[in-house]
Amino acid sequence: MQSAFYVSLSAQVALDRRLTTIAQNVANASTAGYRATGVSFGSVLARASATPTAYVSAGEDFISRASGDLTKTDNPLDVAVVGDAWLAIQTPQGVAYTRDGRMQMLETGEVQTLLGLPVLDAGNSPIVLDPTAGPPMIFRDGMINQGDRQIGAIGLFEIDGAADLRRGENASVIPSIPATAVVNFARNGIVQGHLEGANVNPVNEITRLIMAHRSFESASAAYDMMDSSQRNAVRTLGGG
Numbered sequence: 001m002q003s004a005f006y007v008s009l010s011a012q013v014a015l016d017r018r019l020t021t022i023a024q025n026v027a028n029a030s031t032a033g034y035r036a037t038g039v040s041f042g043s044v045l046a047r048a049s050a051t052p053t054a055y056v057s058a059g060e061d062f063i064s065r066a067s068g069d070l071t072k073t074d075n076p077l078d079v080a081v082v083g084d085a086w087l088a089i090q091t092p093q094g095v096a097y098t099r100d101g102r103m104q105m106l107e108t109g110e111v112q113t114l115l116g117l118p119v120l121d122a123g124n125s126p127i128v129l130d131p132t133a134g135p136p137m138i139f140r141d142g143m144i145n146q147g148d149r150q151i152g153a154i155g156l157f158e159i160d161g162a163a164d165l166r167r168g169e170n171a172s173v174i175p176s177i178p179a180t181a182v183v184n185f186a187r188n189g190i191v192q193g194h195l196e197g198a199n200v201n202p203v204n205e206i207t208r209l210i211m212a213h214r215s216f217e218s219a220s221a222a223y224d225m226m227d228s229s230q231r232n233a234v235r236t237l238g239g240g
Contacts (some may be wrong), residue, residue, distance in 0.1 A: 002238055021061065022209045025200045033100030033171045034198035036064045036205075063165040063173055068099070076135040077111075079154065080196040081231065083188030085180065087196040088120040088155045089113055089170060095124055096168035097157055099196050105129055105136075113170045122155040122181040140189035141163040154190060156182040171198075 015087045028034040039061055070080050079101035081087060086097035102114045111119045111127040118126040122142070129136055133146035142154035159165070163177035182188045 014015050019209065022205050026202060026209065028171075029200040029202045029205070031100075031171055031198050032102055032195050033068070033098055034200065035099070035171070035173065036066075036198065036200045037062055038062050043183060058153060063167070064199055065159075066195040070194045071195050074193045076138070076192060077105060077195055079103065079138055079193045080194040081156065081188070082191055085156045085158050085182050085188035086141050086173075088119040088124060088157055088179070089122060089218045090124075090126065090140050091169045091172065092199045093174065096122065096170070096172035096174050097159060098168075098170050098172035100171045101190075101195055105131060107131055108191055110196075115170050117170055120155050121153050122157075125206060126157070127152050127154065138190060138192040140191070142190050156185075156190060158182055158188070 002003045006196055009176065018039050021039050028036075036136055067082075070082075079087075081099050081101065085101060087101060089098055098113070100113065103111055104112055104114060109128045109131045113119060117181060121127055127143065127144070129150075129151050130146050133149070133151075135146075136151065137145045138154065139145075142156050144151045144153060157179040158181075159173070159175045159179045160177040163175035165173040165175055168174045
């Protein structure tokens with residue numbers, strides 16, 4: 001009976017975590033470049049008794065690297081990354097990588113995200129344009145021209161598939177393994193005048209939310225039923 005209590009409780013803990021991540025994904029479904037959070041669950045086998053018991057693990061978060069849909073904006077300072085690459089930005093926590101390509105140019109020429117974080121080139125230096133030279137033309141490899149002059153280049157980086165990702169500012173991620181500059185622009189590149197949306201499917205997430213909520217209610221009801229049964233047994237055996 002005690003094992004059944006703990007199995008039910010472990011299921012509730014795991015489902016609560018799943019509900020939290022789904023709610024976070026739904027809340028960011030319209031955030032440019034946002035990468036959805038998923039949870040992977042495993043089974044923990046306990047041998048405290050003669051009969052091995054499988055408990056649900058609390059779960060481990062991971063950030064999905066799937067691409068989102070592109071939307072055409074025709075804004076020369078909007079860029080979308082195609083392929084499995086990232087833009088680099090400077091944050092208070094250090095260099096981070098994002099798929100949010102909404103940029104702005106200050107009066108002094110500095111190129112920043114809408115949150116005011118510097119956008120970096122392939123050498124991790126801030127990009128500075130000529131504020132008097134008109135709208136930039138941005139090519140697939142990130143090169144930036146203003147008029148007939150090459151002004152700079154947007155850095156494009158690849159993150160090792162084995163790297164763990166944690167969240168940073170501006171829908172960014174910070175990898176556990178340093179990212180490397182892209183050198184092959186056949187697979188990866190930049191599209192000017194477009195933005196990438198979140199890789200969240202709201203309909204699928206709402207469906208998962210409903211299913212997880214129902215499963216949580218079932219696990220909670222099972223726990224309450226076992227608790228009531230145990231209380232009745234104690235009262236009966238105790239003569240109360």
